[in-house]
Amino acid sequence: MWWEKEGHLEVKDNLLYIGGMSARALAEKYGTPLYVYNKKRILENFNELNNAFLKHNQNVRIHYAMKANSNLEVLRTLKDAGAYIDAVSPLEVETAFRAGFPKERIMFTGTSVSNDDLIRLLETGVFLNIDSVSQIKRLQKLTDKKLDISIRWNPGEGSGAGHHSNTITAGKYVKFGIPEHKLEDAVLEAKKAGFNIVGLHQHIGSGWLKEDVPTFLSSVDKTIDTAKRIETLTGQKLSFIDFGGGPGIPYTETQKLFPVDEYAKGIYEKIKSSGVDAVVAIEPGRFIAGDAGILLVEANTVEEKNIPVVGVNAGFNTIVRPAMYGSYQEIVVCDNVDSTSKKEYLVAGNLCETGDVFTENRKVLRALPQICEGGILAILDAGAYGFSMASTYNSRPLPAEVMIDGATSKIIRRRQTLDDILREQESV
Ligand SMILES: Cc1ncc(COP(=O)(O)O)c(C=O)c1O
The missing domain is CATH 3.20.20.10 (Alanine racemase)
Structure with a gap:
């Protein structure tokens, strides 16, 4: 597959692995929708940029644009690698402080x-x-x-x-x-x-x-x-x-x-x-975090309507890029990755919006291996401008986030609850 990267995204026996871990196992362990980040890949991307400058003995200060993905664990990973920060709001600055960045390494724009x-x-x-x-x-x-x-x-x-x-x-x-x-x-x-x-x-x-x-x-x-x-x-x-x-x-x-x-x-x-x-x-921002993140979602409805529709348990509240920019996001059927027998589907979200689809627009179907209800789909290249642009529209809670670090995975943001969503209203 064009998107395979050794040690990051791999296909074995027709199944998707992220950082050596089975996508299905991750989905089962942490639930879906789930953002999964691979620390190794974040560092590879950071180092690739750094090394390209060092090759010319050109020192470069890499200010990670934290708007792309401001999870504390992502920030800590980059802080330890020597990154600086590009922050665009006062609270991004304070988030960077909480991740341990000293003020000397933060620039506000x-x-x-x-x-x-x-x-x-x-x-x-x-x-x-x-x-x-x-x-x-x-x-x-x-x-x-x-x-x-x-x-x-x-x-x-x-x-x-x-x-x-x-x-x-x-x-x-x-x-x-x-x-x-x-x-x-x-x-x-x-x-x-x-x-x-x-x-x-x-x-x-x-x-x-x-x-x-x-x-x-x-x-x-x-x-x-x-x-x-x-x-x-x-x-x-x-x-x-x-x-x-x-x-x-x-x-x-x-x-x-x-x-x-x-x-x-x-x-x-x-x-x-x-x-x-x-x-x-x-x-x-995107170059460092983009391909390091994968959004796992579950297909809950597979049905021939006027067109074949696959309904999943996430929407443009979870990842807005397709709906907002008409962007293409690669979709992988985790349990049936490289089947050559394909069918065209409209992969759609769970928001009450006609435009809530995961293809470039709702008139574009995607040829994918057969999808069954209960199947896990991976939306690739979701590490930048994915979670950071997510919302709770339709009272759909923000998803959980997980970091893969070598042979282990850990939750780095728990899934939101209704109490989380209502806190600012119920506490007034
Ligand atoms: C001032 C500034 N710097 C850096 C970035 C990061 O851009 P990208 O994630 O495409 O690298 C942005 C995003 O638009 C920005 O506005």
Whole structure:
């Protein structure tokens, strides 16, 4: 199978194994729907990125974008591996603290950041990456400190890339970052406030692949030029440039693996030839957690309606990517993985919504090996933007999460209960 990876996802005797453990056994032990993460795979992904830079003696600071998956155990795993954190809300910052990250390893990059957010962030002492001139002006009123800050800029039209138009974060109709024509204002306001601009940041979008690497690398050029411009404006050297996140993973057989070496070499060569002497930072989320997570669900209804429908015990409240972005997620029939006799099904969730399906849209059926009621299905590549975007819509509780660590598995989040869901209402 195109998605098999030794030691992570394997097929033996027609059965699916995750990190050497039977998918069915995991489903039986912990119940479904169940997110299963493989620690080994998370570390492999992190190390692959790190090593690609080290090959060129280029140190890189990897800020894990915890929005992709903020389970404490995932965070602890990456903390121990030496990761930094990209946090996008005050409570993400505090979650990173609880996972043991020191403030020196956390950078906050927010959007539509309120004064309340800023007050809370100032209390934490984490590094602030600034998204708007307004933020600089308001920060100045909220603190007497001469802060070190960085600027998130928007490299402009044609610089964005992403798996969906809503995940492209550079360009004109985009809320993120400070556009080129406002950079001087930002520098001026920072000067007035007594803040030191020590870094520059770009993030062009999420989930881009090999064909987007040239676009990314041309944004790297622009960002390096902008870094020089800021150095001239401030009269000070920048200590880091952050090229953001976004490297994608193949969700389908036809998508290619992300060219990690081409990406790292491209950044390295551009930095080297520019003469800029700044630490390089990146902020991957999906690349690290994406393929390390699998969502296990159970088929409860297999029936010929107008079309053959397989109903499962999860919905877009559990994994929103297909419904929200029309994204393809590979579905594996865990007890009958490589049967060549296939049938086309609509794999549908348990929410009262017509669009609650696990295919790209409800008119697309998926050819799968025969599915029986009680069968376990694995939705692959669910480790990033899976649980972290889950909700309790239809009063369906958040699923449990399990981490496989070598020969053992452990629960890292228990399944939610009705009491959990109602706590904030019943305690008022
Ligand atoms: C500022 C920032 N950095 C990093 C990321 C991580 O993106 P990805 O998970 O695609 O690497 C995002 C996500 O959109 C982001 O907004």
